[in-house]
Amino acid sequence: MAMQNKNFIGIDLGGTNIKIGCLSANMKLLWKISIPTNAQMGPAIVIDRIVDAIKETANKKNIPLKTIKAIGIGTPGPAKYSQGIITRCSNLPKFTNVPISKILKKKLGRPVILENDANAACFGEFVVGVGRNIKNMVFFTLGTGIGAGIISDGKLLYGSGDNAAELGHTIVNINGRLCSCGQHGCAEAYASATNTAKRATEAIEAGAKSSLKKVLNKNGQITSKDVYEHLAKGDKLAKKITDETAEVLAVLCINSLHYVEPEKIVFAGGMIAAGKPLLDRIKYYFKQHIWKIKQENTVEICFATLGEDAGIIGAAALARET
Amino acid sequence: MAMQNKNFIGIDLGGTNIKIGCLSANMKLLWKISIPTNAQMGPAIVIDRIVDAIKETANKKNIPLKTIKAIGIGTPGPAKYSQGIITRCSNLPKFTNVPISKILKKKLGRPVILENDANAACFGEFVVGVGRNIKNMVFFTLGTGIGAGIISDGKLLYGSGDNAAELGHTIVNINGRLCSCGQHGCAEAYASATNTAKRATEAIEAGAKSSLKKVLNKNGQITSKDVYEHLAKGDKLAKKITDETAEVLAVLCINSLHYVEPEKIVFAGGMIAAGKPLLDRIKYYFKQHIWKIKQENTVEICFATLGEDAGIIGAAALARET
Numbered sequence: 135m136a137m138q139n140k141n142f143i144g145i146d147l148g149g150t151n152i153k154i155g156c157l158s159a160n161m162k163l164l165w166k167i168s169i170p171t172n173a174q175m176g177p178a179i180v181i182d183r184i185v186d187a188i189k190e191t192a193n194k195k196n197i198p199l200k201t202i203k204a205i206g207i208g209t210p211g212p213a214k215y216s217q218g219i220i221t222r223c224s225n226l227p228k229f230t231n232v233p234i235s236k237i238l239k240k241k242l243g244r245p246v247i248l249e250n251d252a253n254a255a256c257f258g259e260f261v262v263g264v265g266r267n268i269k270n271m272v273f274f275t276l277g278t279g280i281g282a283g284i285i286s287d288g289k290l291l292y293g294s295g296d297n298a299a300e301l302g303h304t305i306v307n308i309n310g311r312l313c314s315c316g317q318h319g320c321a322e323a324y325a326s327a328t329n330t331a332k333r334a335t336e337a338i339e340a341g342a343k344s345s346l347k348k349v350l351n352k353n354g355q356i357t358s359k360d361v362y363e364h365l366a367k368g369d370k371l372a373k374k375i376t377d378e379t380a381e382v383l384a385v386l387c388i389n390s391l392h393y394v395e396p397e398k399i400v401f402a403g404g405m406i407a408a409g410k411p412l413l414d415r416i417k418y419y420f421k422q423h424i425w426k427i428k429q430e431n432t433v434e435i436c437f438a439t440l441g442e443d444a445g446i447i448g449a450a451a452l453a454r455e456t
Numbered sequence: 457m458a459m460q461n462k463n464f465i466g467i468d469l470g471g472t473n474i475k476i477g478c479l480s481a482n483m484k485l486l487w488k489i490s491i492p493t494n495a496q497m498g499p500a501i502v503i504d505r506i507v508d509a510i511k512e513t514a515n516k517k518n519i520p521l522k523t524i525k526a527i528g529i530g531t532p533g534p535a536k537y538s539q540g541i542i543t544r545c546s547n548l549p550k551f552t553n554v555p556i557s558k559i560l561k562k563k564l565g566r567p568v569i570l571e572n573d574a575n576a577a578c579f580g581e582f583v584v585g586v587g588r589n590i591k592n593m594v595f596f597t598l599g600t601g602i603g604a605g606i607i608s609d610g611k612l613l614y615g616s617g618d619n620a621a622e623l624g625h626t627i628v629n630i631n632g633r634l635c636s637c638g639q640h641g642c643a644e645a646y647a648s649a650t651n652t653a654k655r656a657t658e659a660i661e662a663g664a665k666s667s668l669k670k671v672l673n674k675n676g677q678i679t680s681k682d683v684y685e686h687l688a689k690g691d692k693l694a695k696k697i698t699d700e701t702a703e704v705l706a707v708l709c710i711n712s713l714h715y716v717e718p719e720k721i722v723f724a725g726g727m728i729a730a731g732k733p734l735l736d737r738i739k740y741y742f743k744q745h746i747w748k749i750k751q752e753n754t755v756e757i758c759f760a761t762l763g764e765d766a767g768i769i770g771a772a773a774l775a776r777e778t
Contacts, residue, residue, distance in 0.1 A: 270616045284715070286615075291608055293717025294592045295754070300714040303747055305707050308629050316748030317710070385627050388639070392622040393606070393715045395615025425625060426638030432617070 141197065143188060143244075144258075144450030145207040146251060146442075149173060149225025152180075154187055155446035156197060159454065161262045165195045166446060173225070177232045185241045204245045204456055205238060206449030208254030210281075215296040218248045249452050251445055253290050253299070255438075256283025258448025259400055263440040268397040272390040273438070274301065274383075275403035279314075280322040286394055290452075302326065306385045325382040327358035327405040334361050334375045344371035362408040376408075376415060384419030391424075391433050402438035413437060463519065465510060465566075466580075466772030467529040468573060468764075471495060471547025474502075476509055477768035478519060481776065483584045487517045488768060495547070499554040507563045526567045526778055527560060528771030530576030532603075537618040540570040571774050573767055575612050575621065577760075578605025580770025581722055585762040590719040594712040595760070596623065596705075597725035601636075602644040608716055612774075624648065628707045647704040649680040649727040656683050656697045666693035684730040698730075698737060706741030713746075713755050724760035735759060 141164065146153040148171060155166040169187055173180060192199050213220045218235025220226065235246040249257075256273035265271045269288045275281040280302030284291040291298050302322035303315050310319030323329055334356050338347050346369060349360050365372040387399045406412070417435055440447060463486065468475040470493060477488035491509055495502060514521050535542045540557025542548065557568040571579075578587075578595035587593045591610045597603040602624030606613040613620050624644035625637050632641030645651055657678050660669050668691060671682050687694040709721045728734070739757055762769060 268616075286608060286613055291716060293608075294590075294719045295717060298715065298717035304711040304714045305628060305745070306630050308632075308703065308707050308745075310630075313747075317745060381630065385630050389626040389711070392626045393620065394613060395617055395620035397616045423627070423630075423639060425635075 140203065141201045142450040142453045143202055143205040144254075144446035144448065144453065145184065145205065146254065146445030146449060147171070147184075147207055147209045147226070148251070149210070152184060152187075153442065153446050154184065154191070155443065155450060156192070156195070156202070157447065157450040159203075161447060161451055161454075163443065163447070164197055165191055166443070167191050171226070173227060173229070176228045177220075177226075177234070181232075181234065181237055181241070185238070188242065199242070202242075202244055204247070204453035205242060206247050206249060206254065206451070206453035207234065207238070208249050208251035208445050208449045209234075211250045211300075212297055213248065213250070215248050215250060216292075218246065220248070245453070245456055247452055247456055249449060250281075250283070250296070252281030253283040254448035254452060255281075255402060255440075255444035256285065256400075256448065257290055257451055258440055258444035258446070259402065259438050260285050260448075261451040262447055263438060263444060264398060264400055264436055270394060270396040271398050271400060272301070272387075272394060272396045273400045273402065274386065276325070276327050276383075276401060276405035277403040278326060278328045280326045280386075281403070284394055285396070291394070301386060301390065304386070304389060306382055306389070321382050321386045325379045325386070327403070330358045330361055330375060330379045330405070331356045333378065334371060337371055337375065342371050345369045346371060358405050359407065362411070365408075365411060376412065377419075380412060380415035381419040381423075383416045384423055387416065387420050387433070387435055388424055396433060398434045398436060400436055400438050402440075402444060406437045462525065463523045464772040464775045465524055465527040466576075466768035466770065466775065467506065467527065468576065468767030468771060469493070469506075469529055469531045469548070470573070471532070474506060474509075475764065475768050476506065476513070477765065477772060478514065478517070478524070479769065479772040481525075483769060483773055483776075485765065485769070486519055487513055488765070489513055493548070495549060495551070498550045499542075499548075499556070503554075503556065503559055503563070507560070510564065521564070524564075524566055526569070526775035527564060528569050528571060528576065528773070528775035529556065529560070530571050530573040530767050530771045531556075533572045533622075534619055535570065535572070537570050537572060538614075540568065542570070567775070567778055569774055569778055571771060572603075572605070572618070574603030575605040576770035576774060577603075577724060577762075577766035578607065578722075578770065579612055579773055580762055580766035580768075581724065581760050582607050582770075583773040584769055585760060585766060586720060586722055586758055592716060592718040593720050593722060594623070594709075594716060594718045595722045595724065596708065598647070598649055598705075598723060598727035599725040600648060600650045602648045602708075603725070606712075606716055607718070613716070623708060623712065626708070626711060628704055628711070643704050643708045647701045647708070649725070652680045652683055652697060652701045652727070653678045655700065656693060659693055659697065664693050667691045668693060680727050681729065684733070687730075687733060698734065699741075702734060702737035703741040703745075705738045706745055709738065709742050709755070709757055710746055718755060720756045720758060722758055722760050724762075724766060728759045
């Protein structure tokens with residue numbers, strides 16, 4: 135009896151992989167697995183595979199299903215999160231108007247909450263990562279795009295229709311670079327991992343000298359990882375591209391400070407593998423651009439600490455809130 | 457007995473005038489007065505004049521002081537609002553570390569809350585103005601600067617140190633025009649009333665042709681009111697300046713949508729006297745710039761309706777919350 139209803143499942147449903155974790159009430163990770171999404175199989179099969187994976191792993195780890203109190207699931211937006219419905223999702227092409235919370239609840243007999251994946255990761259960092267002991271936090275994931283989440287007064291900020299904190303699409307350069315969303319001058323159009331690499335490619339194609347040119351010729355493309363590797367080797371173009379990325383991220387930090395005044399601004403996602411050279415540059419440009427009228431710039435800019443577990447931890451922590 | 461503790465005082469302490477209003481519990485304005493601030497007399501005398509004005513008017517209007525339950529006061533920032541202390545204020549030069557809430561409470565025997573003036577006006581519009589029946593709202597006052605307030609899930613958003621919603625100083629044009637705060641490319645550097653007029657002056661001084669040149673020569677300066685009057689008469693420079701102001705305000709609206717997803721974005725302050733030509737242009741540029749990936753752009757952009765009473769109403773409404 136003591137084992138009943140004390141654990142939580144967190145699911146991070148991405149376009150490539152589905153990560154699933156089982157966490158205790160104090161958010162200790164009891165087990166985690168990762169399975170390929172195979173989104174092309176369609177939602178019915180994908181959801182069945184999630185259910186089977188949970189049941190099998192619960193059994194194998196000897197932490198029975200009856201100990202699970204609730205389930206949280208994070209997916210890319212846009213979605214009708216509060217209704218538990220994935221409306222459409224570029225990374226999950228066959229998922230159109232899928233009431234995933236309802237289906238999972240029926241199959242597993244537990245309450246299910248659906249959340250934006252960046253919000254879930256943000257909440258994970260807030261509850262057990264770098265956001266412990268603070269009440270206001272802004273969180274960015276730097277990947278293909280720039281995902282974001284806002285914690286205001288201890289809670290995720292949702293807005294009027296569950297789609298607040300689309301901070302990658304805030305405009306930092308009016309009439310600037312075209313973004314995939316159709317706007318001009320979005321932060322994401324410059325500073326996502328994909329657009330960092332893309333700007334390097336464009337510069338080389340326009341004739342800029344760089345050791346990255348060999349990579350482009352060999353692989354047919356440049357990644358943000360390539361940019362940071364060549365930055366470490368002293369390549370001037372890699373430095374210029376990294377500076378531009380950091381400057382845009384610094385302006386995102388300044389605007390976030392002026393909107394919601396967080397104690398911490400946290401960067402996560404693949405691109406933080408660039409490490410200290412990137413973080414130091416963001417802090418440098420933050421100091422260059424921030425207003426001079428206030429001395430008390432107490433916001434801390436830092437990297438996330440939970441890595442790819444943030445999503446499942448956050449989803450489980452949100453399930454615990456219900 | 458029935459008359460006791462049912463009314464609220466709202467004070468809008470500005471650099472030029474102090475507006476004071478007495479409101480019933482349902483936020484009906486019972487009386488209001490305006491007295492010159494005379495800030496150079498220093499905080500002790502100014503506060504005594506506020507106390508005297510409240511006592512005299514309460515007496516004259518036959519709504520005795522004993523019917524007052526609490527007092528709210530709005531002042532320009534920055535301040536330690538939650539502690540009730542005006543730390544320093546460019547419009548109230550002698551007010552340095554003044555515990556105004558404590559002093560007023562001692563002299564009037566009622567709880568006093570201190571609030572940012574833009575937040576107070578925002579809350580006023582939220583409670584009895586255009587924000588009735590919504591839960592999320594972003595509010596801008598277009599004056600010397602651009603003040604702002606954010607209502608998130610029915611509450612003012614404060615951030616970690618009472619200074620969130622400094623939206624006039626969010627950057628919309630990285631490396632753009634220098635702002636009085638020391639940053640470059642702030643929305644305020646383009647689109648406040650003062651900077652709208654300043655950009656017109658600069659253009660004329662740089663040789664632009666405009667019917668505003670006569671105004672500049674005659675008065676030694678141009679106001680935003682002049683700009684909108686000459687816009688109405690068909691002046692091309694006035695149109696260009698207004699377009700630039702509206703475009704920056706539209707980007708502020710887009711960024712506000714992506715941060716906190718409000719149902720309404722509300723403009724107030726002296727410059728909304730420009731009326732429909734300004735509002736229509738803001739909406740036009742909003743549609744030009746907003747992302748194309750989502751059809752559901754349900755945010756309403758509108759003007760405030762309470763005029764200069766918003767500040768005292770909001771301060772009284774915040775006093776009612778305590």
